[in-house]
Amino acid sequence: MKTIVAGYDGTRSAERALTRVRDLAKAFGSRVVVVSVAALEPLPVDGAFGLMPYYYRASEDLTVRADEARWQQHRERVQSFFADAGIAAEFAGMAGQPAEEIVAVAEHQQADLIVVGTREPGFVERLLGGSVSQGVARRAHCDVLIVHPQDEETEQ
Numbered sequence: 001m002k003t004i005v006a007g008y009d010g011t012r013s014a015e016r017a018l019t020r021v022r023d024l025a026k027a028f029g030s031r032v033v034v035v036s037v038a039a040l041e042p043l044p045v046d047g048a049f050g051l052m053p054y055y056y057r058a059s060e061d062l063t064v065r066a067d068e069a070r071w072q073q074h075r076e077r078v079q080s081f082f083a084d085a086g087i088a089a090e091f092a093g094m095a096g097q098p099a100e101e102i103v104a105v106a107e108h109q110q111a112d113l114i115v116v117g118t119r120e121p122g123f124v125e126r127l128l129g130g131s132v133s134q135g136v137a138r139r140a141h142c143d144v145l146i147v148h149p150q151d152e153e154t155e156q
Contacts (some may be wrong), residue, residue, distance in 0.1 A: 001028045005106040006115045007098065007132065008034050010075055013117030017147040018078070021115045022085050030112075032082060032089040035105045036074040037098040068093075099135025106142060115145045 005020045008014045018034070025032050071093035082089035094101040106114045118133040133146045 001030045001114045003031045003033065003111045004113045004115060005033045005035060005102065005107050005109055005111040007102045007117070007136065008036050008078060009098070009132075010036075010070075010074055010077070011117065013119045013147065013149050015117075016149065017115050017117035018081055020145065020147050022082060022087060024113070024115070025082075025087050026085060032087060032091055033092060033105060033109050034072055034074075034078045034092060034109070035092045036078075037094045037096060037101045038070065038073060076101070082156050097135075098132045102132070102136050103139045103141075106140060111142050113143050113145060114140050115147060117147045117149070119149055 001024065004021055004025060006017055008018060021032060021034075024030060059139050071091075075091045075093070078089055078091055092105050096107065102114060102116065105111075114136055116133045118131060133144075137144045138145065
């Protein structure tokens with residue numbers, strides 16, 4: 001495993017995934033790229049029936065505002081986490097749909113493995129087509145490791 005890409009959003013499940021990435025990177029001497037994705041802002045207009053749309057696709061005429069402060073927090077946390085283990089990690093802050101962006105970075109970096117955390121999806125998440133981890137697993141052209149939460153995390 002030369003290159004491992006990890007999805008990171010600051011949650012406990014993402015932290016758990018980083019722990020697995022750290023262990024794998026140490027064992028295989030892998031290069032690590034951590035991806036943090038800021039969701040696109042909702043459209044400033046109402047959707048069908050007066051409801052706000054869940055997401056939209058960016059186009060050339062829409063300006064995407066990146067969440068720079070959150071990326072900086074994530075970058076600092078990731079670099080500190082891996083530096084403590086003696087591993088250099090690259091950080092990629094992206095804007096868009098998380099599963100799509102994580103897979104795009106993995107393809108660009110020619111990753112051998114993508115690691116993402118997961119949690120038990122709620123009703124709305126299941127209704128709308130699943131979680132980020134499911135989306136990554138469906139789209140990826142390389143192996144995907146989905147790190148499940150510990151028992152106490154699933155109870156909360």
